[in-house]
Amino acid sequence: MARGSNRRPTDGELAILQVLWAMGPATVSTIQEKLEESRPTGYTTVLKLLQIMLEKGLVTRDETERRHVYAAKEKERVMKRSLVADLAQRAFGGSTAKLVMQALSEEDLSDRDRAEIETLLKKMRGE
């Protein structure tokens, strides 16, 4: 198996994935600039991380142009699902419901958020 396969992304990797999900495919320097806002990181560091992520299969790379273009491989949704499942597993005995309860009970949700969640639950009830 390749390096770190089947493992959740590290903090650095996740920060990069967030950028890629938000911006779509991008070059190293673009990613690095964007990352600067939330997580200052040198150019070669970002590059190295992307190279490792490529090895791990977390991103794809288009080498057509001189400036390689990286893109997140896993769909955002798939990855986030697995992150939530992972936390549920590690901290909530595998129960996503418990995780949700915990999240809701501590948080000050906006009315809008709360309404959205209620709608979602209503839809689930219908099925």
Add this chain to the structure above:
Amino acid sequence: MARGSNRRPTDGELAILQVLWAMGPATVSTIQEKLEESRPTGYTTVLKLLQIMLEKGLVTRDETERRHVYAAKEKERVMKRSLVADLAQRAFGGSTAKLVMQALSEEDLSDRDRAEIETLLKKMRGE
């Protein structure tokens, strides 16, 4: 600052915390036996982890008896809140609501769970 302070617990540490939260204060061998079910780990490894967790302030230790008794320091709720907040930060742009939406939309909740969550939301709406 002490070792790894302000950092989220590692997988091994979290596994131990889960045992301590479930069983209350316990000796190394008790913890190790319990852990065997979910995460086979040798005795000295568990011991070492606990010693490190003590340094980090994740657990307390009662040395009165020959067999030291370890206990989770942070309240379960506090730690779990910070874990959820951490994931929201790292993967959902800081939005707990988005995290919850993601968790709910993918999961097959039992009717009971769904009802419980709806009750919680209703209560929040009242306030």
Add this chain to the structure above:
DNA sequence: TTGACAATACGAAGATCTTCGTATATATTG
């Protein structure tokens, strides 16, 4: 073609995590 610049590749250092072997200390029992 060559010089200058821009981008990638590579390697290694320093931290942390997990694991375990071994040393040391403390009971227990015959």
Add this chain to the structure above:
DNA sequence: CAATATATACGAAGATCTTCGTATTGTCAA
């Protein structure tokens, strides 16, 4: 008390993560 069992302490190895310095490669202009 001596022998044995049981606990804890310590240190070090092997992995992974992050970071960065430096080497290499590719591009463009004069």
